[in-house]
Amino acid sequence: MAKAKNPTDIPADDVDLTLHSKGDLAHLLSTDGHTEPAMRGFAPKFHDIVDYIVKITHEIWEERGIGRLYDYYGTNMRIHTSNGEIYSREKVIEATIQSLAAFPNRRLYADEVIWAGDDEKGYFSSHRLTHEGHNWGHSSYGPPTGRRVSYRAIADCAVVEGVIVEEWLVRDELSLVYQLGFDVHEMARQMAQQETDIGQQFTVPAEPDRLRGQLPPEAAPADSEAFDVGQFVKRAIHEVWNWRLLNKVGDYYIPQFICESASGRRLYGRNQYRNYILSLLSPFPDAAVSVDHFCALRDGPNRYRTATRWTMTGTHTGPGIYGTPTGKQIRIMGISHHLVENGKFIQEWTLFDEFALLKQLYKPT
Known part of the structure; x- marks a missing residue:
């Protein structure tokens, strides 16, 4: 990557990981012939966890139903990112308003939803999507640039009875910053200077946990007879x-x-x-x-x-x-x-x- 103008209330691990059989996303908005009962705690309009994830994303972001976050997100939910954590539903609503103000015509296209779980243990979903829109409003990067952006994100969610209780979000922010016309290195340097999170300031240094002292990494488990x-x-x-x-x-x-x-x-x-x-x-x-x-x-x-x-x-x-x-x-x-x-x-x-x-x-x- 050149330095010149640059191009770049259950934990999810407790969710049942039983494999399920699903087709592609073509079935998402089709309800013809649907006879299955609603999932426990979910509104009847949601036919399965994939339908839930895609529809609430559309409702919140494209229909601008920001207040529906009160229905779909837990009060004390957390969103984990590489920049830190967003804690509480109110902070999520605040961030959503700011993002939509910066990109008022934002569209979120569902590329994939991979999932696991059931009504008893809760559901887990991993939603890959593409964001598109124009920067017609102020953002954390500065005044509007008017530029069109397209970048990808993946959101992992733990969902219990129709409520998201925890989320892990990764987005391609480097591509976003570059498409807005900024030098990504200079912008990263400026924002790093501005962000003085005390948890980052007092992080305790440690070696990455890969080796066992001077010994090599642990061996991977042996293959089972059947493909896993x-x-x-x-x-x-x-x-x-x-x-x-x-x-x-x-x-x-x-x-x-x-x-x-x-x-x-x-x-x-x-x-x-x-x-x-x-x-x-x-x-x-x-x-x-x-x-x-x-x-x-x-x-x-x-x-x-x-x-x-x-x-x-x-x-x-x-x-x-x-x-x-x-x-x-x-x-x-x-x-x-x-x-x-x-x-x-x-x-x-x-x-x-x-x-x-x-x-x-x-x-x-």
Whole structure:
């Protein structure tokens, strides 16, 4: 990434991860022939968790029913982001108003919803979507630019009886800032200076939890006899990212693999994917990736759509796309959606907030 004008009340882990069979999103707004009873605690107009997620997103953002957040979000809910936490429903309403004021014609297009759960344990959803609109109002970046933007986000939600109790949000803010016409490095530096969150100021330094002292990383669990898609995804991430076994990319990914990643990256094939991994490991040689949550949908005997939320920690001690090493520690949350077929990754959609990462690097010491 050049420095010149730049292009970039149940925890979810307790939700049942049983695989469910769903088609694509074509069924979302179709209610013909629907006879199933409403889910417990949900309004009758919602036919399943996918229908719920897509419809409330449309109602709040595109119909401007901001006050419906009182119906759909818990009073003391939290939204986790790489920039920190938003706590309480009122803060969510405040942020929604500000965002719509900045982009009054904003549209949110549902690209995918991967889910798990039931009425007893609650539901978990991972919603990949595309934001589009024009910057016709003031935003945290400054006065209106009039520019049109299009960027992706993924929101993981824990939902209990029709109420979202916790959310994990990742958006491609670097692409947003760049499309508004700003230098992303200068904007990150300015915003890092302005953000003086006490929790960031007094973060306790620590080594990323990847190695066991001077010993190598823990080995991944042995394969089970039957194919287990959760084990497959977690093993691939651990071996490739934590063990640095880039030769294993050939075992896990098809030759024609396609990946859409943060800041507009689009990768074709295994060699580009290996180079992408190296470009992120070089600046953070001690980087460690931990899987925080996983769920999957089965589309057929050998085909799955998966959602994996993860955290990467590391220390900026190496050269690379983020410039001269700063020695700063970083921690970013990411979410990856995969298409897995016949025991291989076919396609990947990954997001992490690269702008939040830059702000951590530019944070005053």
